[in-house]
Amino acid sequence: MTEEKEWPLWEVFIRSKAGLDHKHCGSVHASDAEMAMESARDVYTRRSEGISIWVVPSNAITASKPEDKESLFEPADDKIYRHPTFYDIPQGAGKM
Amino acid sequence: MYGDTSIQKPIEIAEPTSEEQARLEVIFQQKIDDNIKIEPQEWMPDAYRKTLVRQMSQHAHSEVIGMQPEGNWITRAPSLRRKVILLAKIQDEGGHGLYIYSSAETLGTSRAEMIEQLQTGKAKYSSIFNYPALSWADMGTIGWLVDGAAITNQVALSRCSYGPYSRAMIRICKEESFHQRQGYELLLTLSRGSDEQKELLQESVNRFWWPSLMMFGPNDSDSPHSAQSMKWKIKRKSNDQLRQEFVDATVPQADFLGITLPDPDLKWNEESGHYDYGEIDWEEFGNVIHGNGPCNKQRIANHIKAHEDGAWVREAAAAYAEKQQNKQVA
Numbered sequence: 001m002t003e004e005k006e007w008p009l010w011e012v013f014i015r016s017k018a019g020l021d022h023k024h025c026g027s028v029h030a031s032d033a034e035m036a037m038e039s040a041r042d043v044y045t046r047r048s049e050g051i052s053i054w055v056v057p058s059n060a061i062t063a064s065k066p067e068d069k070e071s072l073f074e075p076a077d078d079k080i081y082r083h084p085t086f087y088d089i090p091q092g093a094g095k096m
Numbered sequence: 097m098y099g100d101t102s103i104q105k106p107i108e109i110a111e112p113t114s115e116e117q118a119r120l121e122v123i124f125q126q127k128i129d130d131n132i133k134i135e136p137q138e139w140m141p142d143a144y145r146k147t148l149v150r151q152m153s154q155h156a157h158s159e160v161i162g163m164q165p166e167g168n169w170i171t172r173a174p175s176l177r178r179k180v181i182l183l184a185k186i187q188d189e190g191g192h193g194l195y196i197y198s199s200a201e202t203l204g205t206s207r208a209e210m211i212e213q214l215q216t217g218k219a220k221y222s223s224i225f226n227y228p229a230l231s232w233a234d235m236g237t238i239g240w241l242v243d244g245a246a247i248t249n250q251v252a253l254s255r256c257s258y259g260p261y262s263r264a265m266i267r268i269c270k271e272e273s274f275h276q277r278q279g280y281e282l283l284l285t286l287s288r289g290s291d292e293q294k295e296l297l298q299e300s301v302n303r304f305w306w307p308s309l310m311m312f313g314p315n316d317s318d319s320p321h322s323a324q325s326m327k328w329k330i331k332r333k334s335n336d337q338l339r340q341e342f343v344d345a346t347v348p349q350a351d352f353l354g355i356t357l358p359d360p361d362l363k364w365n366e367e368s369g370h371y372d373y374g375e376i377d378w379e380e381f382g383n384v385i386h387g388n389g390p391c392n393k394q395r396i397a398n399h400i401k402a403h404e405d406g407a408w409v410r411e412a413a414a415a416y417a418e419k420q421q422n423k424q425v426a
Contacts, residue, residue: 005414006208009201027198029207031413032420043194046187047271066138
């Protein structure tokens with residue numbers, strides 16, 4: 001086998017239909033954005049799974065670290081007053 | 097296609113080397129027990145990572161090598177309808193390989209590394225693809241039996257504890273049903289055809305029945321390392337459980353086709369509510385796994401040739417991308 005540099009990795013996001021968000025579905029290797037788009041189309045939308053594709057160089061994504069989970073997300077856990085169910089509204093007040 | 101754990105080597109579990117590691121292992125196992133999926137960046141025991149890389153890469157290799165026996169028949173498909181179906185199915189297998197490679201890469205193994213392991217024989221693939229596809233009927237039998245066995249395996253794997261693998265399996269299972277149904281439909285057509293066509297069908301099933309049962313791997317009694325995979329929920333059902341599910345689902349389908357399955361011991365067991373079946377030829381299984389099946393050498397030689405023949409395309413694309421990038425900078 002010859003020494004060759006692996007094509008960069010691209011993350012693929014697909015919008016399944018109008019009105020919905022793009023959702024991550026996997027990755028492809030491609031030499032440039034155009035090829036990443038073509039490959040993503042062939043690999044991830046063979047059965048009309050999407051109407052729009054984003055491809056993003058994997059190394060352009062900054063991800064939160066699992067070990068930061070507590071500091072990032074736990075503060076929200078004890079703020080139950082941010083949820084509508086925290087408030088008691090008598091039935092008589094009608095739908096709210 | 098597939099999801100064979102029969103080609104797994106024993107997992108070596110190291111004792112935790114520090115208190116911190118022991119603590120992490122407890123937390124990890126707790127997550128697994130609570131059915132919380134494990135995601136790429138999270139801490140996981142080395143052996144869990146290694147087991148997954150091995151299983152997923154071998155699964156991906158199986159998808160890709162599995163394109164070969166069917167690829168041989170594209171130009172000989174008897175009608176345009178069958179030809180487009182076969183092409184779509186083979187394209188799916190390639191796609192399935194890519195989903196799983198992509199998931200395996202999240203564990204920190206490069207695609208190039210996995211391909212090299214396949215080509216040098218360090219990584220295995222499902223033994224079933226070392227059998228040749230000798231007749232057109234095989235295109236049906238592979239879909240019905242081989243993909244059928246694969247679905248049984250993969251439905252279980254879609255509940256696997258590793259998030260990316262589980263997601264790839266869910267996607268694959270959705271597509272796999274087409275593979276099995278087109279195969280069974282092809283065989284149904286043969287079963288309603290001439291005597292010659294019926295013979296073709298029976299002969300093909302005779303060859304593929306036992307290798308399909310082997311796809312589930314050794315009997316549970318001879319599969320000591322499965323226990324750890326079950327504990328980690330990489331594996332959700334045992335080899336024999338899955339094999340039994342497959343046999344129970346398949347025998348009535350064979351009856352409907354009007355064919356026999358090549359096992360004199362196959363019979364309904366009223367008491368257990370399952371079909372009993374005969375002993376598998378484990379010596380043959382061992383031989384095929386260890387490189388002495390009918391097509392092992394040919395499959396790998398083909399893969400290497402395709403890979404090397406494509407080298408100039410990969411190089412040219414990389415050179416083009418670099419040139420475009422330099423232009424932008426300038």
